[in-house]
Amino acid sequence: MNRTLTRAFARSALTIACGLAAGWLGQRPSLAADPDPSLFESEIAAYEQWDRQNSFPQGAILFAGSSSIRLWQTAESFPNLSVINRGFGGSTIADVNHFADRIVVKYKPRVIVFYAGDNDIAAGQSPDKVFGDFETFAKQVRQRLPSTQIIYLPIKPSPARWKLWPQMQAVNARVEQLSQENDRIIYVDTASPMLGPDGQPRPELFLDDGLHMNDKGYRVWTEILAPVLHDALRHE
Numbered sequence: 132m133n134r135t136l137t138r139a140f141a142r143s144a145l146t147i148a149c150g151l152a153a154g155w156l157g158q159r160p161s162l163a164a165d166p167d168p169s170l171f172e173s174e175i176a177a178y179e180q181w182d183r184q185n186s187f188p189q190g191a192i193l194f195a196g197s198s199s200i201r202l203w204q205t206a207e208s209f210p211n212l213s214v215i216n217r218g219f220g221g222s223t224i225a226d227v228n229h230f231a232d233r234i235v236v237k238y239k240p241r242v243i244v245f246y247a248g249d250n251d252i253a254a255g256q257s258p259d260k261v262f263g264d265f266e267t268f269a270k271q272v273r274q275r276l277p278s279t280q281i282i283y284l285p286i287k288p289s290p291a292r293w294k295l296w297p298q299m300q301a302v303n304a305r306v307e308q309l310s311q312e313n314d315r316i317i318y319v320d321t322a323s324p325m326l327g328p329d330g331q332p333r334p335e336l337f338l339d340d341g342l343h344m345n346d347k348g349y350r351v352w353t354e355i356l357a358p359v360l361h362d363a364l365r366h367e
Contacts, residue, residue, distance in 0.1 A: 191241065192360060217235070219234075225251070245282065269315075
């Protein structure tokens with residue numbers, strides 16, 4: 132797929148998702164139990180409708196997860212790579228697992244860039260539960276897409292959810308350990324650079340809600356991730 136079409140793909144998918152999921156930017160009720168996945172059915176169906184009307188690249192880099200993925204202009208950030216963005220706002224890792232066949236496996240990506248878990252902790256789930264859900268995701272990928280690598284982006288520190296940072300760090304630490312034991316999982320530390328010299332989240336990286344990143348925040352992630360992606364594609 133050429134660069135122009137790849138960019139158009141990402142913009143169109145983002146527009147569909149934003150239009151159908153207005154208000155679902157990661158702010159969800161505080162519920163320790165997994166939510167009803169039907170909350171996201173219209174968003175997933177919109178992606179499927181797009182796929183029926185357009186071609187998508189084979190062996191691409193798939194970005195999957197919550198609103199931090201969905202709002203990322205991935206095609207523009209990685210213009211020389213074939214990318215597919217299938218983030219959906221407000222989702223937890225369990226939601227991604229529920230829809231994995233429809234928004235992950237079908238694309239047979241070479242690499243999956245994964246970010247979720249932020250909403251899980253905010254909804255009252257324990258670090259054990261969140262880590263367990265990620266393990267489930269990794270096992271699904273291993274079974275269905277054995278040659279696909281997963282790049283895990285750690286749950287980010289944010290002003291809006293700063294009080295939850297210790298629980299988020301606990302999840303991140305366990306996934307980092309898992310990555311040392313599993314050569315198909317790559318842990319990329321995009322979280323530490325979001326902290327300032329005072330150890331607090333850098334406010335200049337966030338939108339006014341203190342939760343979602345602005346362009347500066349995404350530039351931080353892109354600069355860290357780009358060389359990792361190129362290396363992963365060379366050594367897959």
